[in-house]
Amino acid sequence: MHARKTAQTALVAFLCLVSCPPLPAFAASVPGDPAPADAADVRIESLLSRMTVEEKAGQLSLFGPADINVPNNPQAGWRNAQQETADVRAGRLTGLFNNAGLEGKRRLQQIAVNESRLGIPLIFGADVIHGFRTMFPMPLAEASSWEPALAERTARAAAVEATADGFRWTFAPMVDIARDARWGRGLEGVGEDVYLAKQFAAARVRGFQGPDLSRPDAMLATPKHFAAYGAAEGGLDYNVSDISERTLREVYLPPFRAALDAGALSVMSAFNEIGGVPSTANPALLTGVLRDEWKFKGFVVSDYTADEELVEHGYAANPREAAKQAFMAGTDVSMQSGLYIRYLPDLVASGEVPMARLDEAVRRVLHVKQKLGLFDDPMRGLDGLPAAQRAENPEFIALAREDARRSIVMLKNERMLLPLPKAGTKIALVGPFAEGTIDLMGAWSLFPGQSAPVGIDQGLRAALGPGSSVNVVRGSGIESALPGGIDAAVAAAKDADVVLLAIGESQKMSGEARSRSDIGIPQAQQDLAEAVAATGKPVVVLLSNGRAMALKGAVRNARAILVTWFLGVQTGNAIADVVFGDFNPSGRLPVSFPQTAGQVPYYYGHKRTGRPTPANAPETAFKTRFVDATNEALYPFGFGLGYSPVRYDSVELSSERMPLAGTLRVRATVTNTGQRDAEEVVQLYIAERAASVTRPVRELKGFRKLNIAPGASEQVEFTLTADDLQFIGRDLKPVVEPGEFDLWVAPSAASGIRKHFVLTRD
Structure with a gap:
């Protein structure tokens, strides 16, 4: 029985998909005792000999x-x-x-x-x-x-x-x-x-x-x-x-x-x-x-x-x-x-x-x-004050605020609803995340001495100017209705100039063992959103989430949408910085937001099929498509808006032909057409048209974050080498194959200025 099991184990290991090339015998990977090279090795070998x-x-x-x-x-x-x-x-x-x-x-x-x-x-x-x-x-x-x-x-x-x-x-x-x-x-x-x-x-x-x-x-x-x-x-x-x-x-x-x-x-x-x-x-x-x-x-x-x-x-x-x-x-x-x-x-x-x-x-x-120096100083780090007794480091708090506001992604801003004026604005802050809550931290908040997160209500009030007010109404729980909650939220919305709708996922809805079959807004919150939207007042969604979500109805149709994720201890201040325009949102999505949960798994770098769907394909066409949705993301990877629009003016290649041992320089011009400073994430994508192994429709190969003054233009340059064009070939080894490539300099994985070049052997 033991011999048979050993043989089965060896066969499984040999057939395992991750073996490449055939694995060496395991015994060959177990070295003999090496000769000590220095004092540290001598210490270790001495310990081993006595253990x-x-x-x-x-x-x-x-x-x-x-x-x-x-x-x-x-x-x-x-x-x-x-x-x-x-x-x-x-x-x-x-x-x-x-x-x-x-x-x-x-x-x-x-x-x-x-x-x-x-x-x-x-x-x-x-x-x-x-x-x-x-x-x-x-x-x-x-x-x-x-x-x-x-x-x-x-x-x-x-x-x-x-x-x-x-x-x-x-x-x-x-x-x-x-x-x-x-x-x-x-x-x-x-x-x-x-x-x-x-x-x-x-x-x-x-x-x-x-x-x-x-x-x-x-x-x-x-x-x-x-x-x-x-x-x-x-x-x-x-x-x-x-x-x-x-x-x-x-x-x-x-x-x-x-x-x-x-x-x-x-x-x-x-x-x-x-x-x-x-x-x-x-x-x-x-x-x-x-x-x-x-x-x-x-x-x-x-x-x-x-x-x-x-x-x-x-x-x-x-x-x-x-x-x-x-x-x-x-x-x-x-x-x-x-x-x-x-x-x-x-x-x-x-x-x-x-x-x-x-x-x-x-x-x-x-x-x-x-x-780690543990042998030389084993008590290192063990002789100070407990975490709960140590003063907060103001530099780290400032870093947390910077990090949080740079993590916010603006997906939508119809008719430039944002930023809101600080003075003279009546705000209805509605939703289960409106007031300070530990949910704003996200998962893995384990250790003593942590400060409570700055609530969204706290951040807004601290930033408001004269004549402004914030009326806070929960409206609903995270996954359940509150008695009279929707009525109170509707009344607050009717009395406000703008509604900030703080909805999304709790701390316990994303993280380990927190898989969700439905990646939409919980129904109690969706009902709240629909009721508030029905008042006709402009709505800004503040989305707390730990994943890409499938947005629908009043949430999807809101005038403005900010993805605020789980931002940590400075959540409220960071959101206020963006909402009132003290910081121009510069975040870009690291995940694609699907239109519906039925599209997942969804990612921009998918493979082609033999029957791709052209833009003008009739609904009855036998193509790669859903019968009830298009194949595109609602918001694609790399997407995000700022308060100052930018324009991609031109893309120039150093040559239309790139030798295998050479380089290709890609230069693009980006112009800020707005009235505020802009931060733009310029992204470089490529795709090989035909290869010995099918390739993704796009692959990110570089990005640059530019600071552009109002009315100014900035140039960004990328350099491609053969390593950037490498993939795993038929023999499961890295390979670079000459051929035709498409290239995009783009603000997201679903747009951009397209160019073409050929990779040659010499």
Whole structure:
């Protein structure tokens, strides 16, 4: 039975869609003990030589804090404080995650260093997703800025705050591509585009880690979830991701590579399977791609109990086999399940896990701890004031406001309804998000000392001038009606000059395990919107959301629409900055907004079909189309408006022919035709007309954010090389093929000035 199962496992690994080319034998990827190169290596090798097998397994075991249960999460591995202390003293764990409070961390670290046999320090990790004490916009919102440098700054601020509370490791950034708006975890990433995701992945790693991991304010970054977690079927969290290897390599792997190239030294495996093999036990991914192809030197940590879940997947017969499968595939550290500390010693004793593989994993973990400076100063970051007692950093609060207002996307502004005048305006602020609420933070707001978000009502009132007023009426709950709520909202609207309708999703409607089959506005809020719109007063929608949404009726038809996402602690002030024109909206969509939920998964870079739908196709034509909707997005990727209109005047190419070893310069002129300064995100797209493998209708290959004075014109230049035209060929290897290309310089993925060039061999 064991031999048959081993043979089946080998066959699955060989046939797994992510193997490219045929995988080397796993044993070949387990190196012998390397010769120590410096003092740090000598220290690590000395420790390895003295460690028991159980102590080695302990260095590969990570747990959440004792005596704390997360409701509805798998309850594996939970221990009381006495067990936790005993495990630290015995060297049975490598660290803890999300354990708030300096006092507890300080006590456990002192035990690890002074009372355990070998004195190996613990590492403390945390889900620092969009801030620690100062909460910034959710990552998807921040991606709307199209400013990776801004994301680097907010990640740096988060690292400074988190390391002051003893955390040296973050389970971020999430770099999963998300093309199905039903999937709730899309709000943790960058959206649907590979190029944009690569820029933000690298920026966030640089921000978290800083210039040197040994600095006290550096946090180890962990790009996640490896791999293709965002491709879950039906947008259903934890579900199967059944994609081709080409799609994996072209779409889902590049952001991980960008993060690792930026210096990340840990990677988190994904919950999902690909091609019948769960990612946490997939040697083709964790060894073939990460180690053999990319030469990754850090360690892989499982997601929360993902190794134990191999049993539920039907991939492992029992927890012992699950530990073996995950570990031999390349998952170095087990999070929360406790499987490694429970089973690795016996698996090594039986010969099923080679000692060389165990030493390899431990060496990786110790190497990262060394890089973080934990051996030299294990109490670093543990000797300050608790987070709740530290004063807010005014620079970080100012950064949060800047980040939030740059994350807002204006989708609609009919007859220039916005910006509103500050003086003499009667505003009805209606909706369940009108007043200060924790929902404005979004998911992953976990840690003590966080300030309550500035409410929309607070931000508006602080900005108003004389003769203006704000009448706040909830009107409805998030998912249920309020007695008399609609009547009160209608009365307020009738008495106002303009209605600001604060609607959307709650904090608990987007995030992990928050998939939605209906990505529209909840019915109670839709009813509220219809009633308010029926008054005839102009309506501005302030949309709180963690995903692209399918808007309809009065929401879709509102005079103005601002996508405000989950903006964090400075929500109200940032919205007021935009509504009253103190900041000209410059955000652009990182995801396409579909017309209906039935269009999802929807993304701009889709493939052609043999029967594309021309603009003038009759409804009865046998073409690629829905019978009840067009194929276009309601609002396309890259779209967004400002208060000053711009015009794309001309696009010039340095040549109509580009040699394979050469470059092509693309120059465009953009003119601000309005009366205010404008910030425009100029986007460069390409498409190859014919290739050995079908190509997307468009692919983003560059963008620039321009500041343009009123009436002025600015030139922007892009340079294309053969690397920009590369794709995964028939043999699943990167290739560049000469041929004809279309090129657009555009304000979104659905518009722009089109040019043509030919890529030649010489």
